[in-house]
Amino acid sequence: MSQSTLADFMKEYKQKIEQKLRFYISSLDSPPVLKEAMDYSLQAGGKRIRPVLLFAAINSFGKDPERGMDAAAALEMIHTYSLIHDDLPSMDDDDLRRGKPTNHKVYGEANAILAGDALLTYAFQIIAQSPDLSEKEKVAIIEQLAKAAGPEGMVAGQVADMEGEKKALTLEELEAVHRNKTGRLIAFSVRAGALIGGATEAELAVFEKYAYHIGIAFQIQDDILDIVGSEEKLGKRVGSDIANHKNTYPALLTVRGAREKLKEHVDQAIEELNRLDIETALLKDIALMIATRDS
Template sequence: MAGTLSAFMQEYKDVLEREMKELITNLQAPSVLKKAMDYSLQAGGKRIRPMLLFATLASFGKNPRTGLAAAAALEMIHTYSLIHDDLPSMDDDDLRRGQPTNHKVFGEAAAILAGDALLTYAFQVIAQSNSYSSEHKVTLIEWLAEAAGPEGMVGGQMADIEGETKKLTLDELEYIHKNKTGCLLAYSVMAGALLAGANEEQLAHFRQYAFHIGLAFQIQDDILDVEGSEEKLGKRVGSDSANHKSTYPALLTMEGAKKQLAKHAEAAQAALLQTHTDSALLLELVDLIATRDQ
């Protein structure tokens, strides 16, 4: 990772994690619920989604901290989805980022409620922020609900479950990943662009950038499920094959999947250059997403 991006990510990762810790601490809620919420929120990871939001703001010369409430809400939604993904009725995973999954520590009921709490609290965090205009709050909440709900992540999850044991077409697989993974990644970029004051033409190019990095992210995820190590990933590998899921390597061969990954990375970079912003950090994030090993 280039030094500039590495320093940027470390600075704003620390800022974000302090903010999320404070948001949970200040909740008037049962202690075990707060502990379960905080446990998964503080489990680590690169925080790719919030970093995309912060870097988009930076590309316009805006203070990345402007996006803090939206970034915290975004990470709460992402974390809730991971808690629920790991449940026995879903992927039945014991490890997440090298730590026992939430339901292994707190029990299934508390894990479900911690996920529910993070999902709903995310919208409260945006609504109560003093950093955004009323118009921006409405748009941020609308976009986040769309990205996370039946027309986005949840719809993608359902299609993914229905696709198990079936041989999907490339278009069907792309639909799953565009919704299951790509919509929240797209929200990261679009929220940052909105708060930075992007015009309609810039928003269209950022939308294309976000679409391609979302697919690049998932293709690399599929590749890592075959070639990655449990030590680096912090979770079991080979789960897609074990669950009989269609993946890019399975449909295209490993070489074909890597070519598709490169194609989407290049398309993301091309779209970004059309925004006419200082996009160095966002360009580096494309490389990070396409080459990450965890």
């Protein structure tokens, strides 16, 4: 599949998920400042890589990607809540996110925290009420999303990341941090899409290995961009990892070594997909795009 086809797919489903997110926030019977704060961060931009991965996984089975729209919306809400909280003064203390002032800079810390809380809980309501998913699919997706985002997943990774500051981690320890902090929601994207697409257990196992490798690749590229990236393109400060004494792949391996490790993970992700007898060109192109993105 050509890069232009991937670009078309991403453009189409990015627009669709953003329309869905706007609809969900607008339909809330909530205080206006809460709705505004939730919507502010949800619509701040970004490539929507996690929802696109979910749609692409469904597409690989020849099914309609829009069956996963509610799961994708919930996923993006949880990802956005994590960004709002990560940016808080008690966490990473960032002033910019995707080129705009962070949520707490606009709405204050209390409203930012509550907007994040609201996005987190609303996400599960959306899945539970979805008319497009079977009851069995809802239960499986809710369970896996909670596990990916919670104390055994993303939150665990965030804690480990903070505890690792000003300590020298091994490569194995660093990968364990990011497998949870970044990788678990990416893995959920792929697994949920495969489930909705009707994957067998054997196919799910391959998808999970693919997701593991692109999750690590995504974080490695993030770390590299924090050193060599453009603040204008990234929409946030560069050099913050060094300033915050964070463990990163370039710090551990050098930028060149990190790029080599990035290529290894992308190659392994594509190798996993080659085991499948379904259409995986989109997913392969997404793996390559993750490794070459500049924002």
